[in-house]
Amino acid sequence: MTTGNATITASNDLTVNGVLTVSGGNRTLTVNNSGLTTFGTGGVALADSATSRTLTLDGSGNVTISGVIANGSTATGSGLTYAGAGLLDLTNANTFGGTLTQTSGTVRLDNLLAAQFATVSVGTTNGVTFGTGITAATFGGLSGSGNLALVNTDLNKVDLTFGSAGSTYSGVLSGDGSLFKTEAARRFWV
Numbered sequence: 001m002t003t004g005n006a007t008i009t010a011s012n013d014l015t016v017n018g019v020l021t022v023s024g025g026n027r028t029l030t031v032n033n034s035g036l037t038t039f040g041t042g043g044v045a046l047a048d049s050a051t052s053r054t055l056t057l058d059g060s061g062n063v064t065i066s067g068v069i070a071n072g073s074t075a076t077g078s079g080l081t082y083a084g085a086g087l088l089d090l091t092n093a094n095t096f097g098g099t100l101t102q103t104s105g106t107v108r109l110d111n112l113l114a115a116q117f118a119t120v121s122v123g124t125t126n127g128v129t130f131g132t133g134i135t136a137a138t139f140g141g142l143s144g145s146g147n148l149a150l151v152n153t154d155l156n157k158v159d160l161t162f163g164s165a166g167s168t169y170s171g172v173l174s175g176d177g178s179l180f181k182t183e184a185a186r187r188f189w190v
Contacts, residue, residue, distance in 0.1 A: 004024075004027070005027055005028040005029070005030070006027075006028075006029050006030070007029075007030040007031075007032065007059070008029070008030070008031045008032065008033055008037055008059075008061070009032045009033065010032075010033040010034070010035060010037075011033070011034045011035060012033075012035045013035040013036045013037075013038070014033060014035060014036075014037045014038070015037075015038045015040050016037075016038070016039050016040060016042070017040040017041045017042050017067075018042045019042035019043060019044070019045055019067075020039055020042065020043070020044045020045070020055075021044075021045040021048050021072060022044075022045065022046050022047060022048065022053040022054075022055045022072065022078070023047070023048035023049070023053075024048075025053065026053055026054045026055075026056070027053070027054075027055055027056070028055075028056040028057075028058055029055065029056070029057055029058070029059075030058045030059040031057060031058070031059040031060075031061040031063050031084065032059045032060050032061055033059075033061035033062075034061065035061075036061075036062050036063075036064060037061055037062070037063050037064070038063075038064045038065075038066060039063070039064070039065045039066070039067055040066050040067055041066075041067050042067050043065070043067025043068040043069060043070065043092070044065060044067065044068075044069045044070070044080075045070055045071075045072030045073070046069065046070065046071055046072045046075065046078030046079070046080065046096055046098070047071060047072035047073050047075035047078045048072060048073055049073050049074070049075065050073060050074045050075055051075060052071065052075040052076065052077040052078040052079070052098060053072070053075065053078050053079075054078065054079040054080070054081060054098070055078075055079075055080055055081070056081040056082075056083055057080070057081070057082050057083065057084055057088060058083045058084050059084050059085070059086075060084065060085045060086060061084070061086055062086040062087045062088075062089070063084070063086070063087070063088050063089070064088075064089040064091060065088070065089070065090055065091070065092070066091045066092055067092060068092050068093070068094055068095060069090070069092070069094040069095070069096050070094070070095045070096055071095065071096045071097055071098070076097055077097050077098040078096050078097070078098045079096070079098035079099040079100070079101060079118070080096065080098075080099075080100050080101070080118075081099075081101040081102075081103065082100075082101070082102050082103065082104070082105055082107050083103045083104055083105070084104065084105045085104060085105050086105050086106075087105060087106050087107075087108060088102075088105065088106070088107045088108070089108045089110055089131070090107065090108070090109055090110060090111065090114040090115070091110040091111055091114070091131075092111055092114065093111055093112075093113035093114065093116065094111075094113070094114055094115065094116070094117075094118070095116075095117060096117065096118055097117040097118060097140065098118060098119070099118060099119045099120075099121050099143075100115050100118040100119070100120045100121065101121040101123065101144075102120075102121065102122055102123045102124065102127040102128050102144075102146070103123040103124070103127075104123070104124060104127070105127070106126070106127060106128075106129060107127065107128045107129070108128075108129045108130070108131050108153075109128070109129070109130050109131060109134060109137060110131035110132075110134065111134075112134055112136055112137045112138060113137075113138055114137075115137075115138075115139045115140065116138045116139070116140065116163075117140040117163075118139065118140045118141075119139070119140050119141030119142065119143055119167065120139045120140075120141070120142055120143070120144075120162075121143045121144040122142075122143075122144035122145070122146035122147070122148050122169075122171055123144055123145070123146050124146045125146050125147040125171075126146070126147060126148075126149055127146045128146070128148055129149070129152075129153065130150075130151070130152040130153070130158045131152060131153055132152060132153050132154050133152065133154070134152045134158060135152065135156055135157065135158055135159065136158065136159045136160075136161070137158055137159075137160050137161070138160075138161045138162070138163065139160065139161070139162040139163070140162065140163050141162055141163065141167040142160075142162045142167045142169045143167050143168050143169050144169060144170075144171060145169075145170045145171050146171050147171045147172040147173075147174065148171055148172075148173055148174075149173075149174045149175045150173060150174065150175035150176070150177025150178070150179070151175035151176065151177060157175060157176035157177040157178075158175070158177040159177050159178045159179075159180065160177060160178070160179050160180065161180040161181075161182065162179075162180075162181060162182070163182045
């Protein structure tokens, strides 16, 4: 995505194993694929320089990112926004350190470290969910106003720990899971 925003329109499953690199500015990738679109082994580099970038995923299709989502280059706070109507599934231990923002659709975390350094911003009720087998998860921080259920898709409890990123969360937590804040995060909790 070097020269601007892009659109994927298809009707079959599509897997991209090269690195998806965000360069030249914040970018939007619209996925209107009726099949599953997967960004595989190459993962996503959210910046090509020291400047942090944001990649917005939009559209009607379902997207899985199974490769690592990284800040890219020497940037430290790059972000990922999901504004689509379907499902964004994150299955790896990602290393980006900005914000994982959910504004519509569903973001499902299928790895307990999928947002380990990112502040997760929940925009809609149950817009962020935990996948099968996830009983503990780590976020860099927690923000937003959407409600978050501390249960996975099997309805087992999820213990959530969030860390050093400053957090302001005004949604409702529900479920049998537990919330743990690291000492650094306690200073910022509202």
